[in-house]
Amino acid sequence: MEVKGISQAVISRLPRYFRYLGELKDEGIERVSSQELSDIMQVTASQIRQDLNNFGGFGQQGYGYNVEYLYEEIGRILGLDQEHNLIIVGAGHLGQALVNYRDFERRGFIFRGIFDNNPQIRGMQIHGILVRPMEEMEQFVREKGIDIAVLTIPKESAVEVAEQLVSYGIKGIWNFAHVDLHVPQGIQVESVHLSDSLMKLSYNLSSGSI
Amino acid sequence: MEVKGISQAVISRLPRYFRYLGELKDEGIERVSSQELSDIMQVTASQIRQDLNNFGGFGQQGYGYNVEYLYEEIGRILGLDQEHNLIIVGAGHLGQALVNYRDFERRGFIFRGIFDNNPQIRGMQIHGILVRPMEEMEQFVREKGIDIAVLTIPKESAVEVAEQLVSYGIKGIWNFAHVDLHVPQGIQVESVHLSDSLMKLSYNLSSGSI
DNA sequence: TAGATTGTTAATCGATTAACAATC
DNA sequence: TAGATTGTTAATCGATTAACAATC
Numbered sequence A, B: 001m002e003v004k005g006i007s008q009a010v011i012s013r014l015p016r017y018f019r020y021l022g023e024l025k026d027e028g029i030e031r032v033s034s035q036e037l038s039d040i041m042q043v044t045a046s047q048i049r050q051d052l053n054n055f056g057g058f059g060q061q062g063y064g065y066n067v068e069y070l071y072e073e074i075g076r077i078l079g080l081d082q083e084h085n086l087i088i089v090g091a092g093h094l095g096q097a098l099v100n101y102r103d104f105e106r107r108g109f110i111f112r113g114i115f116d117n118n119p120q121i122r123g124m125q126i127h128g129i130l131v132r133p134m135e136e137m138e139q140f141v142r143e144k145g146i147d148i149a150v151l152t153i154p155k156e157s158a159v160e161v162a163e164q165l166v167s168y169g170i171k172g173i174w175n176f177a178h179v180d181l182h183v184p185q186g187i188q189v190e191s192v193h194l195s196d197s198l199m200k201l202s203y204n205l206s207s208g209s210i
Numbered sequence C, D: 001t002a003g004a005t006t007g008t009t010a011a012t013c014g015a016t017t018a019a020c021a022a023t024c
Helices: A008-026 A034-041 A045-052 A067-077 A093-100 A102-106 A134-144 A155-168 A194-208 B008-026 B034-041 B045-052 B067-077 B093-100 B102-106 B134-144 B155-168 B194-208
Strands: A064-066 A084-089 A109-115 A129-132 A148-151 A172-175 A188-191 B064-066 B084-089 B109-115 B129-132 B148-151 B172-175 B188-191
Touching: A008 A034, A008 A045, A008 A067, A008 B194, A034 A045, A034 A064, A064 A067, A084 A093, A084 A134, A093 A109, A093 B093, A102 A109, A102 B194, A109 A134, A129 A134, A134 A155, A148 A155, A155 A172, A172 B194, A188 B194, A194 B008, A194 B102, A194 B172, A194 B188, B008 B034, B008 B045, B008 B067, B034 B045, B034 B064, B064 B067, B084 B093, B084 B134, B093 B109, B102 B109, B109 B134, B129 B134, B134 B155, B148 B155, B155 B172
Parallel strands: A084 A109, A084 A148, A109 A129, A148 A172, A172 A188, B084 B109, B084 B148, B109 B129, B148 B172, B172 B188
Antiparallel strands: none
């Protein structure tokens, strides 16, 4: 199952395949060909087959792909068959938004704790989860086997907090701070730079409307 | 100034250049060579020069690039010299998080209104902005010259609301709903699919730790 | 079996990197 | 002027698309 050297371009497309297959599944559709999927998703059928075949032959000649089976397989490839224990660091609106988002839990991403240094919200409950002071983070991470930390703190503290988290044994960081994090080998960082995204939109607005 | 046919790969890198140049500027650094920038940013000097030269020759042989000038130019390329009028559609935590994020306003993205159909929050103020009912959206968009709508609503209503917004004259949609939006030519959509991002992290956690 | 559609190899296209002449 | 570094062309690399033999 551990396939090596898959490019990030391919990996970036997997969640989208997963989403469309989930919709087909919910519609009760049993099978789909790469060509049909191509029509719906606006990518070439060739790319779909090429992408999938990085991980194995999930289809059948003359038939296509079984929707439910392919959905399950892609879920497995994405690691959605495993549970992940998450903490949120930074209980601002963004942190709260993520905790409240039900979809993550459905996919095996379980929020175990929320940490924030603001004494005003300390002790509050968000989505039934207690907001704890940062001093308790190390013990919490180690004891609860937290593997993913979600950084929704200002960029000023993000680098330092990320280093701490890594030293506590965290394996992945979902970074919303507007800064690039450098972490040791084996630690994964996935950054969501919201203002980068907005600037891209801004560029396309100015130049796309010639 | 309107350069055609720049690939999205290049455009995606511009905000990151902009960010690093801003930091250099704040540190009072006057000039930088592509090689120095390469060392800091972990991209090749060749790529930096190639990227920048899509838009013009901003450097000087034997000298490098003037930090402040290049910063300003990239800002201009990204359209940050122009003001954008935004509305938020969906006053949940995510919508509130974005409204409260001061950085956007600094870059010329001004939040003019917030819309939500939930009667419980209608009439509330968020960051000094009134939450209005969706029925007032059309008039508001047309009268205030809103050009960007931020969709922080569930995917169920996103497609329909996006269509409405386009018919009201919106030019860009910053989409946080977990659905792909299809819009007419000339309208720009920039999507932030948070769960896609989390799944990518999940994949890299499972496969990266072999 | 014939038809359909995959898996996979080969061809093309685009993006990145290297090299170097131009020039400050 | 000599040294440094860009702008730009050429070479390489990787990703996408096309084609088709394998096979259900």
